[in-house]
Amino acid sequence: MTFIKPNKTAILASLLASTALGSAAMAQDQTLMLSQPDIAGDRIAFVYAGDIWTADLDGAHPHRLTSHPANEGRVHFSPDGKMLAFSADYDGNQDVYVMSATGGQPKRLTFHPGRDRVTGWSADGKSVVFSSSRENRFGRSGQLYHVSLDGGLPVKQMEARFFAGSWSPDGKTLAYIPNGPAYNALYGGSSGWRQYRGGATPSVSIMTPATNKVVNIAGDRINDLNPMWVGDDVWFLSDRDNQSLNLYRYDSKTSALTQQTHEGPWDVRSAGTDGTQIVFEAGGRLKRFDPQSGTTTEIKISINPDLEQLRPKWKKLGKQISAIGLSPSAKRAVITARGEVFTVPLEDGSTRNLTGTDGVREFGALWSPKGDKIAYINDKDGAYHLVITDQRAEKSTRRLALGPTGAKAFYTLLNWGGNGTHILYHDNHLNLYTLDLASGTYKKIATNTRRAGFATSVSSDGAWLAYTLEQPNFLADLMLYNFASGQSTQVSDGMSDIGSPAFSPDGKTLYFTASTNSGPTQVGLDMSSQERPYRAGIYALVLSAKGKSPLLPKTGDEEAKKEKAKPAKGKKKKSAKADKSEEKKKVVTKIDLAGLSDRIVALPLPERNYDTLSVSKKGALYYVERTQPGITNEPRGKNPQAANVLKRFDFEEKESKTVSRQIGSYSMSADGTHLIIRKVNNKIVTAKAGEKLKPEALDLGGVKAFIDPRHEWEQIFEEVWRMERDFFYDPNMHGLDWQAIHDRYKPLLAHVGRREDLNALLSEMIGEMQVGHNRVGRGDVHNEPRTSTGLLGADLRIENGQYRIKTIYNGENWNPFLDAPLAEPGLGVKAGDYILAINGRPLSASDNIFALLEGSSGEQVSLKISSSGNASDARTVIVEPTGSERQLRHWAWVESNRKWVDAQSGGKVGYVYLPNTAGAGYAYFNRMMFAQTDKEAMIFDERTNGGGQAANYIIDVLRRVYLSGWKDRDGKVYNTPGGAIYGPKVMMIDQDAGSGGDYMPYAFRFTGLGKLVGTRTWGGLIGISANPPLIDGGFLTVPFFRFFTPAGEWRVENEGVAPDIRVELDPIAYNAGQDTQLERALQEVMDGLKTYQPKDLKTAPPYPTKIGH
Incomplete structure (x- = not known):
């Protein structure tokens, strides 16, 4: 199939317009959006469009050093100004590179699959300083590493957290921030959060490793960033003036702190120094600051580079489809992709782009039931409107308002109604509408109580709408709306949750799903909804009082043939074709509202998680049976939704059979003859409706568009x-x-x-x-192919000029989801062994072992292992490196904490780690909590908790009250409720715990369960995931709901939850292997045990001595 090309003149005009726009922007006196500057004498380096540039101090003679499509950034001059160090994603992973300051081929220094972010140089200029999480066991920050310019294994400088910083000119003192800000867009993240005031506000620490001395620059709940040295003083960025980020100076002798710049309204986002002068970025502009005079000078730079991402081009959109459907008789499919509407033939014809509107977004296309019209929404002129066009877009189109002028709303099309005379849609403010196409007027049908959406079905004659409407009890009712009267009628009684209504083509029956036991699953924000099955049955509603159940038994009796009425005298006899046409027109949906709910019939199907009901022309019922919600550990790379199946219920046989597997979604043509199916892997197929489907792939080769990046x-x-x-x-x-x-x-x-x-x-x-939670990211960005570097699940160090194994992580050998390559039984590899060669290639201290392991993840690799370091006792083992060690290291940390608490408390205190408040947190809690209910007290560690849901389940379990004991003749007594800890409890918190990780400690303290130990939490109790993705697949997460307290106060957001006992994670102690926060938490629990009186009885009372007692 071929694509019908749009008008060449239009394309040329678009190209010219784009070129003009791009050239106009670049030809200005000054180019903006410059970032990440550094300075060395009379030259500056900076980043523009992901490439590294240099220029004179006055902005003259800009020179482009890199032009790779991958990202380059975090550029830093060497102390002598001759080299540049930077991070780049050349092989799909962020690694450390160096190059001459005048240009040339970059040299790669790191090869680990973790992200390595350059932060500067060692004072002697022999090593590059970078932050990496490669050996992190918990926390969102990395650790400090040096890598030699000669290569080899990077050397970790300390165990303590390190995000960014720089060494003093003499190399003896480190000024750094241990964690990054929630305002992570400053470092390439997706979250802009100006004036952030939660627990993750970083403060500058000044550490002298030789003396274990640490000085913290005073400041609480302010962002201090980008520390650097000018002489003996530390300069950094801070928003402590409650306005914009600006440059501050800390006098290391007097501890005096002074603000040096007063930029605004733009933040000073990054800065660099050569030790005498500073260059910084604000509002996309570069500026130079002279510490001696205190003056700021703008550096105006004008560049006009050739940028690949700016070039208008044709793009295939088969993988960017947002909506699909079929024409009424399934001759074509209508597809929305990247803001364009296409129709794709199932057999004959060519793909058509009906819109071709550069820089305008069209979406949600629906084919009319008569097949002559297509409806969609576009945002031309900055407002969403309904567009009605013919199926070839050759005639004039109509553009109709979906709401009042200036309405602040987003709209979603649902269906055609009134046999093509109306359009049904809803807005993001929970309203369901119908729009009369003849008059252009719209009418509100209903409003949901909460954000649940509407499931709809329109009868084949267009007279009736069936829809679901969520009630205050979180359950959806079945409603019927009559287009002629404009009235809605409630069908169900509010005691069940209704879904997926579907009219039969003959207008006699309405099918739907209903669940009478799904209450615990309805509030998805609650963690108590985890692993609660959604069990629904499928039901048939007989619409007419004289109608019959579709399940009535067949009697086998002969039916008397009805004589056809003779035509009146003088009238011609109708042809068979005319009879069929008239019969089709005679389909009328008659609904007797009286006694309607008494005519509901249950289909003989087990209760499952059903949705997307539709009825074929021949009367068979199709529906999707989905996997149950809950927590399951799937093998790596397997999608649990692959178990979704498409079912067909045969009313003759009264049984259901699977007709297709790995279902993502599907829909049926209006005439009930064909299905279009989107598989879990996003492959789109079509098939004729029948007992067995013969799917054929839809040819998407013609689904492409000419994209002008500037317009998009x-x-x-x-x-x-x-x-x-x-x-x-x-x-x-x-x-x-x-x-x-x-x-x-x-x-x-x-x-x-x-x-x-x-x-x-x-x-x-x-x-x-x-x-x-206000984030934006991805979209049509450059994605460099990733090399799958393998890891051995071990700590490696250079000793005696060779690679030696310091630690092997076993990941629990029995756990199939934690790959531990060197811990496989039978290998005989142990800590202390040397690795002499990989795949026959000798390995020495000058090599970077990860360079030799590139491409080895999941592949067999031979290692020459020696216990002594000599070839005399060497042996070869075959291992399969893993792609990530993160979970191995994390679980080793969790287990070491649990064992330490157990040993230090004499077995009295348990330890439970909670990584988030979603699936993993639910699983960790159930695994660790109930396995330690023999303890007297418990520490709950939610540091670095990633959030997810409101952890009411955990709080409910921890609040359990001792109700009774039970005595068996043999064995120990047991309690109701089982699985409870009645003794002292504490919860550990820190700045990296947020969202649900904010809510859980709030609820822990609110319910009086115990004290909070650690540091203030992140401070983000506002919710997301209501708005749609962007035109090119990018994401935007607009916060649409927010937490408030029982006292009616907006709290926690941009504030965090403060600890009862504040304990910092002391870096010096952490370097020595101590966790000061865990130590203090254990002390608090042990102090509580001193006065605790057990509530549960460990022994039963004396046996009764009287009969009947």
Whole structure:
């Protein structure tokens, strides 16, 4: 099949317009969106569009050093100014590179599959300093490493946390921040969060390793970033003035702290120094600061590079499909992809792009039941409207308002109604509408009580709408709406949860799902919904009082033939074709509302997780049976949704059979003859409806469009701004002048040179809202192919000029989900052994072992192992390296903590780690808590908790009250409730625990369970996941709901939960192997045990001595 090309003149005009726009932006006196500057004498280095540039101190003679499509950044001059160190993603992973400051071929220094972020140089210029999480066991920060310019294994400098920092000129003192800010867009992250004031605000520490001395620059709940040395003083960025990030100076002799710059409204986002002068970025501009005079000079740079991501080009969109459907008789499929609407033939014809509107987003296309029209939404002129066009888009189109002018809403099309006379849709404010196409007027049908969406079905004659409506009890009722009267009728009684209504084509029956025991699953925010099955039956509603159940038994009797009425005198006899046509037109959906709920019939099917019901032309019922919600450990690379199946219920046989597997979604053509199926792997197939499906792949080769990045990026910018306005939980946006923010950031759009930088601009813009979870990322960014470097699951060190194994992580040998390559039984490899060669290649201290393990993840690798380091006792073993050691190291840390607590408490205290408040946290809690209910007290460690749900399940279990004991003749007594800890409890918290990790300690303290030990939590109790993705597949997470206390106070957001007992993770103690927070938590529990009086009886009372007692 071939694509019908759009008008060549239009394409040429688009190319010219794009080129003009790009050239105009670049030809200005100054190029903006410059970032990450550093300085060495009279030269500066900076990043633009992911490439490294240098220029004179006055901005003259800009020179591009790199042009790889992968990202380069975090550029730092060497102390002598002759070399540049930077991080780059050349092989799909962020590694450390160096190159001459005048240009040339970069040299790679690190090869580990973890992310290595350059932060500077050693004072002698012989090593590059970087942060890496490669050996981290917990926490979101990395650790400090040096890697020699000659290569070899990087050397970890300390165990304590390290995010960014620099060494003093004499190399004796380190100024650093241990953790990164929640405002991570400053470091290439997706979250803009200006004026963040939660627990993860970093403070600058000044450490002298030789003396184990640490000085912390004073500051609480402020962001101190980018520490660097000018002489003996530490300079850094801070927002402690409660305005913008600015440059501050800390006098190391007097401890005096002074603000040096007063930039605003833009933040100073990054800065670099050569020890005498400072260069920084603010608002996409570079500026130079002279510490001696205190003056700031702007560095104006004008560049006009050739940028691959700016080039307009054709793109195949088969993997970017957001909506699919079939024409009424299944001759074509209608597809929405990357903001364009296509129709794709199942057999004859060519793919057509019905829209071809560069820089405008079209979505949600629906084919009319008569087949003559297609409806979709577009955002032309910055507002969402309904568009009605013919199936070839050759005639004039109509554009209709979906709401009042200026409405702050996003709309989703659901169905055609009224036999093609109406359109059904809903908005993001929970309203269901119908729009009369003849008059262009819209009417609200219903409003949901909460954000649940609407499942709809329209009868074949277009007279009736069946829809679901969520009630205050979180369950959805079945409703019927009559287009003629405009009235809705409730069918179900509110005691069950209704889903997926589907009218039969003959208009006699309405099928739907209903669950009478799904209450515990309905509030998905609650962790108590974990592993609660959604069990529903499928039901048939007989619509007419004279109708019959589709399950009535067949009697086998002969039916009397009805004589056909003779035509009146003078009238011609109708042809058979005319009879069939008239019979088809005579389908009328007659619904007798009286006694309707009494005509519900249950289909003979087991209760399962069913959805997406539809009825074929021949009356068979199709539906999807999905996997049950819950926590299961799947083998790596397997999608649990692959177990979803498409079923067909045969009313003749009264049985159901699977007709297709690995179902993502499907829909049926309006005439009930064909299905279009989207598989879990996103493959799209079509098939004729029948007992057995013969799926055929839909040819998506013609689904492509001409994309002009400049135009598309402008659409994305505007839609992100609108979605924040339309979806944010507070319609007033906390009083922020959102239009003014738009107007301030929009001019920078012309300077964006790649999709990644558009994300950076957007994250800064939405960061003005000063809330958490507000993120933007991905989209049509460059994705470098990743090399799968293998890891051995061990700590390796250089000793005696050779690689030696320090620690082997076993990952619990019986656990199939923790790959521990060197711990496999039978290998005989142990800590202390040397690795002499890999795949026959000798290994020495000058080699980087990870370079030899590139491409080895999951592959067989031979290792020459020696206990002595000599070839005399060497042996060869075959192992399969793993792609990640993170879980191995993490679980080793968890187990070491549990064993330490057990040993230090004499077996009285248990330890439970909680990684998040979603699936993993639920699994960890159940595994560790109930296995230690023989303890008297418990420590719950939620440091670095990643959140997810509100942990009511954990709190409910911990609040259990001793109700009774039970005595068997033999064995120990047991209690009701079982699995409870009645003794002292504490919860450990830190700055890396957030979202659900904020809520859990809040609830722990609110319910009086115990004290919180550690540091203030992250501070993000605001929820996301309501708005749709962006046109090119990028994500935006607009916060649309927020936590408040029983006292009616907005709390925790941008605040965090403060500990009862504040304990920092002391870096000196941590370097020595001590966890000061865990030590203090154990002390608190042990102190509590001194006065604790057990509530549960360990022994039963004396046996009764009287009969009947």
